[in-house]
Amino acid sequence: MGSKDRIQRLKEHTRSNILQAALKIVKHNGWHALNMRRIAEDIDYTAPVIYEYFNGKDALVGELSANGFRKLAGAIGKAKNGHxxxxxxxxxxxxxxxxxxxxxxxxxxxxxxxxVSCSAMKEGFAKTEQIPALFNKVIRELIGDSNATEDMISTKYFTLWSVVHGLIAINLINKGKSEEINQMVLHEAINNTIATITH
Incomplete structure (x- = not known):
């Protein structure tokens, strides 16, 4: 392996360490505890090293967000392929x-x-195209009408997404009534929307 390859691998490893450390801090202490100095302390780097990879907290959260969308798309694709x-x-x-x-x-x-009060969320959110595309493909198959417009398909997707994301947000911010009720609402929303597509 050449020196350039070694340097590149080292950079990728360091970047990954920084992101993992940031996520660990958030999991243990919440988003309010995340800052560049704390990350540097946790992984025994100096703060300037962290800034070589991310020019601030927003950039770092944006990268975590983008990683999240990639993982979510993978989980959705795997679920689709199981049926x-x-x-x-x-x-x-x-x-x-x-x-x-x-x-x-x-x-x-x-x-x-x-x-998370962070403008970096927009950067990650811009990378979500893969997720609606996965859903829209299945919705189009369910509609079974070659004349179905993109607007028709998007309406079904956004209807479901609004309910599912809304229920998730309620539970993440302020725990909902119960897991049993959550599952009832979730399945009812999914089944009712599917029913409007297939009938």
Missing amino acids: IAPVKQLEAMWLAYWNFAFTEKELYQAMFGVE
Whole structure:
């Protein structure tokens, strides 16, 4: 391996360490505790080293957000591939979305600005095209009408997304009534919207 390759790998490793340290701080202490000096202390770097990779907290949160969208798209794609029937695919995809929001709570907060006051959320949010594309493909199959417009498909997607994301946000900020009620609302929203597509 040449020296340039070694240097590049070292840079990628350092960048990854910084992001992992930032996420660890947030998981243990909340977003309010995250700052560049704290990250440097936690991984035994100097603050200037951190700034060589990220020019500030917003840039760092933006990268965490982008990573979150990539992970979420992967989870949704995996859920889709686990089923053949479009109805089952769509249901599994939204359940994967729901599960991601709580297993990767801090990333989800960064991705959608839930309890994170940071303009960097917009940078990550701009990278979400892959997620609606996955859903819209299945919705188009469910509609089964070659004349279905993009607006028709997007309306179905945004209807479901509004309910699912809204329910997630309520629970992340202020715990909802109960997990049983959450699941009832979630499944009712998914099933009702699927019913409007298939009938």
